[in-house]
Amino acid sequence: MGLPVTYTPSAETLLWPECVTPRDTQDIESVPLDRRGLPISTYAVLRRAAAKWPHRRAITVLHDARDLAAAPSWTFAEIFERTNGIASALVRAGVERGSAVGLLSPNVAELIMAILAAEAVGIAAPANPALSEAHLVDLFRRSGVRVLVAAGPEIDPTVWSTARALAAGLGVSALYALRPTAPVGTAPDLGVVDGVDVRYLADAATARAGEAVAVPEPEATDLAAVFHTGGTTGTPKLAAHTHANEVANAWMAAVNGPLDEESVLFAALPLFHVNALVVTLLGPLLRGQSVVWAGPLGYRDQVMLSRIWKIVERYRIATLSGVPTVYSVLSGIPVDADISSLRFGVVGASPLPPAIESAFTAHTGVPLLEGYGLSEATCASARNFLGFPRPGSVGQRVPYQQVKTVEIDETTGEWHDLPPGLPGVVAMAGPAVFAGYVVGHGPHGPVLDCLGKVRDGWLDTGDLGRVDDEGYIYLTGRAKDLIIRGGHNIDPAVIENALLGHPDVTGANAVGRPDAHAGEVPTAYVTVRDGATVSAADLRAFASEAVPEAASAPKYVIILDALPVTAVGKPYKVALRMDATEDAAREELRAAGIAAAVRCEQVDGRLTVSVSTSHPADEVEAVLNRFSFPWVTSP
Incomplete structure (x- = not known):
């Protein structure tokens, strides 16, 4: 007999182990994550994709859903080249590792490359253009934004006007405008902002075409991006992600399920959403998958929605991602095309109501797989598997992320671990736990603070639920939603x-x-x-x-x-609680014969009722002191 042959897995096998059943997670974790061969940064992910699949179509952008044949596409090599041009322009404008690039635009093709470039040379700080100017000033100032990239006047004149005001107020060095995915005609004049280099991003990038990125490549521990958490408490927080966070979490999302290099994904969530960046941009870049992107309106594009099944048929879409309300809408759109390529839909951001799940599957024959994640854990933390239903669960933890429930003592703040199956506060640990919230900006970059959310490497998610012995998570609500x-x-x-x-x-x-x-x-x-x-x-x-x-x-x-x-x-329940609180106070005052103007607002994180009335203060006090909310009066 010959000597036994030692099996040595190939690099591709190490990078893409089989993960199609709940049992695979532990097998995957038998190999340490640092042996999987993941790129060290998002820039390295892009460079690898350009070298490995230079001529493969990477993205297609549906700038006009009425004419699918006119949608432009870019290969992985083309994205890499354009990203390098933009990165060099950002460096020339003063961006460096500890400074940020503010990104304020709905989805267009240039925005995809701009985000990748911002992470390559500094920190990407994408923000929702619908946020108030005051919120945007606060977010960008905390981020340390040095250059602002925004939707130009052809895409959204209002956003461009806001961007000009922000550029002047923040004192950025440059304001670069984006053009539509498929621009028509001559670009309009951008005007002048005193002390700021105002030009189109394409022009700035062309001026630096062919030049190498002029800063050292990012390290795994460098910050890649800061994402606002959505503002569910009224004031958005900024969650900071390292390159290691984003690459690891993108891999965790891409390794799961039956999709392979030939699978085509559909993306319609805005790029200021971590899911759009991690799951539908970085994940496919790692795997070599093609992504079809909706236009600037995303799922709010009624023309696109009316043609969604035609889009699935034309591009052979394998999966799409959305929030529960998206699938509720899709359940009412007649299936008028061959959608046999569609394997499943991914749903997250908020719990999936059973009624929406059953309606969508009955309408399309396509199953929905619920997932779970949060910005503080980068993005994706749990997912379900095709063919292995777990009713009521948001999924099994993704590989290399640990999960448990804890009981938090309200008096001492101490955590007490709970055994599998017992409900408590869901806590997570692993390589996707964020670097902290951005609370300010210092000479060396963003100032970070976890604000008590992380203890010994474990993240308090703020969600209530239980975890079974296989790592499946069953959520019962938000701690503040009860x-x-x-x-x-x-x-x-x-x-x-x-x-x-x-x-x-x-x-x-x-x-x-x-x-x-x-x-x-x-x-x-x-x-x-x-x-x-x-x-x-x-x-x-x-x-x-x-x-x-x-x-x-x-x-x-x-x-x-x-x-x-x-x-x-x-769901933004703060607004609903404010409405309910205001109405309760108004009704009680009216029942007591007190005429008053009542307004509820959020003060220092608490809902506070303001009452304007000419009635004696003691009469108002007698009514409102029966409630637990704070209140103030004025004449």
Whole structure:
């Protein structure tokens, strides 16, 4: 007999192990992550893709969904070349490793390359153009923005006007304008901003074409980007990600499931959303996959939505990613094309209501796989598998991320680990845990602070749930979302899922409304289908029958044209709590015969009611002191 042959896995096998069943996660982790051969930075990811698949189509951008044949495409080599040109222009404008590039634009082709370039030479700081100018000033100032890249006047005149004001106020060195994905005609004049180099990004990049990036390549520990968290508390935080965070998490997302190099992904989420960057840009760059990008409006493009199944057919889309409300809309669009290439849809950002899941799958025959993640853990933390359903779970932890539940002592702040299966606060550890929040900017770059969210490497996600012994996560809500009625904890999802079971309801959010007797009572805000005649009273009665216990029945149901969402499409319950609090105070004052103007606002993280009235202060006090919220009066 000959000597035994030692099996040595190839580099590709090490980089792309099989991960199609829940059992594969532990097998993958038998090899340390640092032996997997991941690139050290997002720039190295791009360079590898250009060398490995230079002529393969990397991205296609649907700038006009009415004419799919006219959508332009770029290869991996072309993206790399354009990114280098932009990176050199940014360096010339003064960007260095500790400084940031502010990016303010809806999705266009140039924005993709600009983000990659910003990470290559400094720190990318993408922001939602819909944020207020005051928020943008705060975010960009904290980030240390030195150059601003923004949608030019052809894309969005309002955003360009805001960008000019920001450039002047922040004192940036350069303001570079983006043109549409497929520009037509001569570019309009950009005007002048005193002391700022104002020009089109393409012109700035062309002036530096062919030059090497003039700064050392990023290290794994360097900051790659800062992302605002969506502002669910009213004031957006800035979560900082290192290159190691982003590369590892992009790999974790790309390694999972049945997709291979030939699979085509569809992307429509905005690039200020971590999912768009990590899952639909960096992941495919690692895997060599082609991505079809929607135009600037994303899922808000009604023409694109009306042709979504034609898009799937033309490009043989294998998967798409969206929030639950997207799939609710897609469930109502007739399937008028061959969508056999579509293997599954990925859903995240907020819990997937069973009614939406069943409606989409019944309509299309395509399963939905729920995932889970948060900006503080870079992006993707858990996912489900095709053929291995776990009802009620947002998925199994991705490889190399650890997860547990803890009990946090409200008095001492101490954490106590809980065994598998017991509910508590979900905590995570691993290479995707963020570097901290940006709380300021110093001489060497952003000043970071985890603000108590990380302890011994473990991240407090703020989510409530349980974790089974296979690493599957079952969420029960946000710690701050619980409705407490007379000491009884109510999960708002119970009410929301009940209302979504009504055929006319398209969206539902439940919050606690302050109550003088019970502390809080459940209040539901809903949207209904066009043409529906169902009343709020009808829905209240329906929900009362559908919820599992009487305490969960909503006392109030309010029908809205649209539910408020954050910049990244998550339910913005702060606005609903403010409305419910304001209405509760107004109703109690009116019942006491007190005429008053009532307004609720967020002060230092707490909802505070302001009351303007000519009635004696002691009469107002007698009414409002029955509530737990703070309040102030004025004449």
